Amino acid sequence: MHAMLIDADKELVWSEVPDPVRKENEVIIEVHAAALNRADLLQRDGKYPSPPGWPEWMGLEVAGVVLKAPAQSRWRTGDKVCALLGGGGYAEKVAVPADMVLPVPKGLSMEEAAAIPEAFATSYLNLCLEGGMKGGDTVLIQAGASGLGIAAIQLAKDLGAKVMTTVGSEEKASFVRTLGADIIVNRKKDDLAAAMDKHPVDIALDCVVGAGMGACVEKMARGGRWIVIATLAGARTEIDMNVFFRKGLKLIGSTLRSRTSEMKAKILSDLEAKLWDKLSSGKIRSVIYRTLPMAKAEEAHGILEKQQNLGKVVLTLEKTKT
């Protein structure tokens, strides 16, 4: 089969690689669509390798058709599925543990399904399992128009939270308003710390950080939890630990990729129970910004690099049948 390798110049090269060999409890998926994540850019840059046991090439989520499945699993050849991966999605086929696979929600395309697992699993892991979000909480979602932000806003609203979110343009502000965001902070002209002073936040989901993060952490509500999952605007920030301990705050560093397979399986199972019907009915949306063929992966990466996207970017592989 073929997969998208990274050469010594960090160029993407569609290359012949060995077919995946199915291990016990694994499903082989013929990949029809692979969604992009910012982690792919880091991996391409050599800073975020695939964890042990996964292909070396990029790709954290796919949708496609089951080619082979364990007899005792819920999957049968021909099932339309999406899956969360530790790596290996930029390829024609991928082997994945059966419990990291979910059905394509009824009525959704392969592209829409491929764009679900990573963003919704990251949102659920961090807001619900790490953050303990409950109805009535005020939640800050940084980068609300990103693939992750769109999933997190919808999940938080669905569970009864009040949502504050940051965006980088008026176009993105208008869009996140349609998702139900209650307080929208335009980073280009508004002050996040001032907004948090007015609306103390219980949980923050932060992929941005930057030097100003510390001043915002101080504004949290008593008992607040600030969850960091990436550092797009820079990693170093100064925090006043006196305010921090007196308010009983928590700062939580978190990655989905490093979690055990058991925990990922639990997250996916919870997501299917809570969200799949709502994805089918359109109450919760998988928002695609752009779909490109795998051959244009370079162009697709460029969209994420420039933060142009409003929603997910998806790569497709041409198939005779879907």
Next chain:
Amino acid sequence: MHAMLIDADKELVWSEVPDPVRKENEVIIEVHAAALNRADLLQRDGKYPSPPGWPEWMGLEVAGVVLKAPAQSRWRTGDKVCALLGGGGYAEKVAVPADMVLPVPKGLSMEEAAAIPEAFATSYLNLCLEGGMKGGDTVLIQAGASGLGIAAIQLAKDLGAKVMTTVGSEEKASFVRTLGADIIVNRKKDDLAAAMDKHPVDIALDCVVGAGMGACVEKMARGGRWIVIATLAGARTEIDMNVFFRKGLKLIGSTLRSRTSEMKAKILSDLEAKLWDKLSSGKIRSVIYRTLPMAKAEEAHGILEKQQNLGKVVLTLEKTKT
């Protein structure tokens, strides 16, 4: 009765105040000994007032004799007890919920018993409940020769952890070695971050902070938890959030005083079950640095201010009978 009030010049004045009125489920204790905590210095300075429902004067822990108790409680008039308070210990009597009272461990003096609740409850709350400490963990205890440090080192060793601790003198280093500390860092000459690089820490209990904290947090083991309970060496520190989220670290701000009565009651009940026999047998020690009469509270505060103490400082009230 009398209590130690703080006047407008922050002077301590032993003053006539109304006797405590027993509310439902409360015990009235005749105070024989009241132990000092650094929080008392902050409270005296106007920076850490008693929480609602507690006397305005200082004092987070006492030992004494039960004067009155609810009929349905385990306590009877004349019982020798110690108690964890939200405030009000610097007085002849104090009213306290029955489930925040514990018996004086067999064989211990009133002074030794008064010095137990705050340090051991703080250690247990943070190491065990917040930090999830388990046998085999490497634990950093800052200020190992303080009243809190001595309790935390003994608790961690008793539960099978490996203990790294910081001290400010060779005398204190020798002392914490007798408590079982495995790795001793003398702040005056050793580098804590370098020691942590050699011995990655799973849990840190930090009452020190200071500008250097961020560089130490980065050295933690994957999944490490850094718990801040005070900021003796300064509050502001810069943290690299990139290392932080990739290692899945947690920074936890925590105070015992702000916890619910239910949680404090659970902590005390756990402590009695786990440690009271060991305190009676001498396997775990309540270490008193100095005992002074209540009239010398000013001098007692001076000892804590200068960080001269190796163990707890206790104030006593003269009684005709103990």
